[in-house]
Structures are given as C-alpha cells and as structure tokens.
Amino acid sequence: MTSRGDLESDIDPLDREAVDWVVRLTVGQLAESDRVAFEHWIAASTAHERAFAAASDLCSHMRHLELPTAAETFERTAAQRTADSGGNVVPFGAKPRHPAMSRRSFLGGGAIAASLAGGLMVVNPPLALWPSLAELMADRRTGAGEQQSFRPVAGVEVELNSRSSSSRTLGGHGLELIAGEAFISVSNAQQPFKVFASTAHLSASQAAFNVQMMAGSLCVTCVEGTVTISRGAYSEPLRSGHEIVFDTYGKVQKAKADEFVRLAWRRGLLVLRGTTVSEAIPQINRYYPGRLVLTDNSKADWPVTGVFHIDQIDLAVVQLERLLEVEARHLPGGVVLLG
Structure with missing residues (x-):
C-alpha cells in the first residue's frame, strides 16, 4: 500500500506550485501582485504551462467524479419496478456527463491526489473546485449545465438546478439540500414536507418554493402557498410572492419576490x-x-x-x-x- 508520505515524496515541486495556483485562482479575486506573479510563473517555461494544465484538468474532472452510493443503488433498483421511482438527468445542452475517474487517473494526479488525501476535499473544497465529501455521499448530484427531477415521496416533486446535490431524509418526507438550488412542489402530501438547507429548516403542506444556496447565503422564494421557515430563534411563515434571504453575516432580509429572475433557471x-x-x-x-x-x-x-x-x-x-x-x-x- 502506498502511504501518503510516499506519495508526497514523489511529487515534483512544480506540480505542487501548479496546485497552489489552481486553488488561489479559484478561491477568489486576485490582488494585482498575485496576478503579476502568476503571469511570470506560467510564462517561465512550457513545463509550467503543462503542470498548470494537468492540475486544472484534474480538478475539473474531480468536480464530476461519480461515486455510487447505497441510496443510488436502491433507487436504480426501484426504478426498474416503477417509473415514478426514477429521475432523469436532463442536460441543457447535448453534453454528456463526465465518466467516473479511475483509481489510476486519480493517483496519477500527483500533487492533487496528495492534497485530497490530506483532507482538502473532505473539509472544504475551494469554490466547489471538486465535490465535498457531503456532495459525494449525496443521493443525487448534478454537474454544470444539468438538471434533475425526481419525486422523493408521493405528492412532492423536486427539481435540482445545475451544480446541486441533495439527499432524502425522514423516510422520503424530508430533503437535505447540500449544495446549489432546488425547486420543491408539495401537493396532497400525506404529511408536511421538510427541507433542510444550511442551518435553516423549511416545512410546507401545500406550497411551491425555490431554495438557493450560494456563496454562503440562503434565499427562499415562495411561489404558491405558505412555507414555514425556522433558523435558530427565528421562525416565520413565508407566503406566496415573497422571499427571504439569510446573508453570510447572519442578517435576514424579507422582500417581494422577483420570480422572473429567481426562477429563470427552470426555463x-x-x-x-x-x-x-x-x-x-x-x-x-x-x-x-x-x-x-x-x-x-x-x-x-x-x-x-x-x-x-x-x-x-x-x-x-x-x-x-x-x-x-x-x-x-x-x-x-x-x-x-x-x-
């Protein structure tokens, strides 16, 4: 068995530098000094360009890494028995999904693989450069330019937007939105359907609403009916035509919803x-x-x-x-x- 120490000792210093630049470029805005430093670094030689290309390509591939879960196996089996149990991935374009990455290509990533082995992927991947452990363990996950629709339980329909992931909870009567965005329609459900997004809990018996998680903020837009939203000591019903935003600083903003903008992704x-x-x-x-x-x-x-x-x-x-x-x-x- 190859240990993490053995793997790291074999990594070319140039590969390490390439990994560092990929992460820095994707984590946020660059200072002018960083931009200039990067320009000098990548222009140093063709080896620098190749190292950066390899690091970027592998990170991009990691974003689409497919790992089967117990929930996926269960649902695929159930889909053979009833059409309602399955969900279809509908790409916006004609682009196929990336295939699963083999162990050989994963280890062949050198510095990237070492970083992942060190826990970077598990803890908090920079700007979704690759999936977090929670995303990999999700029941459902979409890549860039993909949507997915499914019914977790009778009377409830869920649409996942691009780069989103979710898992069923409460025996199908609940959904955890792990990342991204989802539109949920609850109609004639046997019991209130619950949605867990970040630190907020949503509950609805007859409603249609959109939940968006982006850059640390959470936005819930109610289109029909009423959704009860709870977060810490905060609890309030959100009625049709309104939305509520919890920003990264913990502030709460409630306003009239701009459904044309919020729900444009469904069109x-x-x-x-x-x-x-x-x-x-x-x-x-x-x-x-x-x-x-x-x-x-x-x-x-x-x-x-x-x-x-x-x-x-x-x-x-x-x-x-x-x-x-x-x-x-x-x-x-x-x-x-x-x-």
Whole structure:
C-alpha cells in the first residue's frame, strides 16, 4: 500500500506550485501582485504551462467524479419496478456527463491526489473546485449545465438546478439540500414536507418554493402557498410572492419576490438585472463548465444586466469582457481570468 508520505515524496515541486495556483485562482479575486506573479510563473517555461494544465484538468474532472452510493443503488433498483421511482438527468445542452475517474487517473494526479488525501476535499473544497465529501455521499448530484427531477415521496416533486446535490431524509418526507438550488412542489402530501438547507429548516403542506444556496447565503422564494421557515430563534411563515434571504453575516432580509429572475433557471435562462459583477460571476459559474475569476477588484461593483441561455453561457463571458473592457484570458482546465 502506498502511504501518503510516499506519495508526497514523489511529487515534483512544480506540480505542487501548479496546485497552489489552481486553488488561489479559484478561491477568489486576485490582488494585482498575485496576478503579476502568476503571469511570470506560467510564462517561465512550457513545463509550467503543462503542470498548470494537468492540475486544472484534474480538478475539473474531480468536480464530476461519480461515486455510487447505497441510496443510488436502491433507487436504480426501484426504478426498474416503477417509473415514478426514477429521475432523469436532463442536460441543457447535448453534453454528456463526465465518466467516473479511475483509481489510476486519480493517483496519477500527483500533487492533487496528495492534497485530497490530506483532507482538502473532505473539509472544504475551494469554490466547489471538486465535490465535498457531503456532495459525494449525496443521493443525487448534478454537474454544470444539468438538471434533475425526481419525486422523493408521493405528492412532492423536486427539481435540482445545475451544480446541486441533495439527499432524502425522514423516510422520503424530508430533503437535505447540500449544495446549489432546488425547486420543491408539495401537493396532497400525506404529511408536511421538510427541507433542510444550511442551518435553516423549511416545512410546507401545500406550497411551491425555490431554495438557493450560494456563496454562503440562503434565499427562499415562495411561489404558491405558505412555507414555514425556522433558523435558530427565528421562525416565520413565508407566503406566496415573497422571499427571504439569510446573508453570510447572519442578517435576514424579507422582500417581494422577483420570480422572473429567481426562477429563470427552470426555463433554461440566467437573468441578471443590475447584478454586481462580484455577484454575477458565481451565478455564471453555476452553469459555466470552467471557472471565471475576477482579477480586477475595482470593477467588482459594476452592474450587469442581461438574459442568457444556459446552454449558451459563453455569451455571458463575452458580455463581461465588453462591460469590463478587458480581454478574458482562457487558461488550461477552463479557468478564465477577467481583469
């Protein structure tokens, strides 16, 4: 058996540096000094470019890693007995899902594999560069540009948006949204359906609502009926036409819902209406097969307005280039620098 120490001792220092740059580029906005340092690093030699490409490609592949779970095995077996038990993955485009990664290719990742073995994947992958352990263990998970619909229990329908994951709880009468976004319709259910998202608990007997988790915030939009929302000492019913947002600082904001914007993904669209660049990029990244990174912090608050087809999300990148008056730099592994 190869130990972690043996694996790390065989890693080329250049591979380690490539891993560091992939993580730094995807964790957030770069300072000007970081951008300049990266430009010098990758331009040093073709070996640097190859190392960065290998690290980026493997991280991208890890994002789509498929590991079978007991729940998936159970549901696939049940699907053969009744059509209602199965769920169909519906891609926005015609792109097939990435195949499962073999043990050989995983270990062949060198520095990346060592980082994963060290617990980086298990604890908190940077900006979903690869799935967390919770996502890998989820009953259902979608990749970039995919949606999935299923019925966890009679009277309840769930639609998962792109880059989302969930698991059934309470014998099918509950759902844990682990990451991403979901639209839940509850009608004629035998008992109230419960949704667990971050630290919030939602309960509904007759309702249709959208739950979005993004960049540490949680937004619940009620379209029909009433949803009861509880979070710590906070508990309040959310009625049709309204939404509530719990931001990263613990603040609660309740407002009239903009359903055209919030539910556009169900029509295959991404709608941005005066959205700041710093908020627009995570939304685009939900559908973009790579990763957009803003390198010019001075333009983070610039507003972006537009309607984009999710299966043509590249056009959103073009608009950002024009808006920011920059030329996007496309790096190996789907990393795109804006600024």
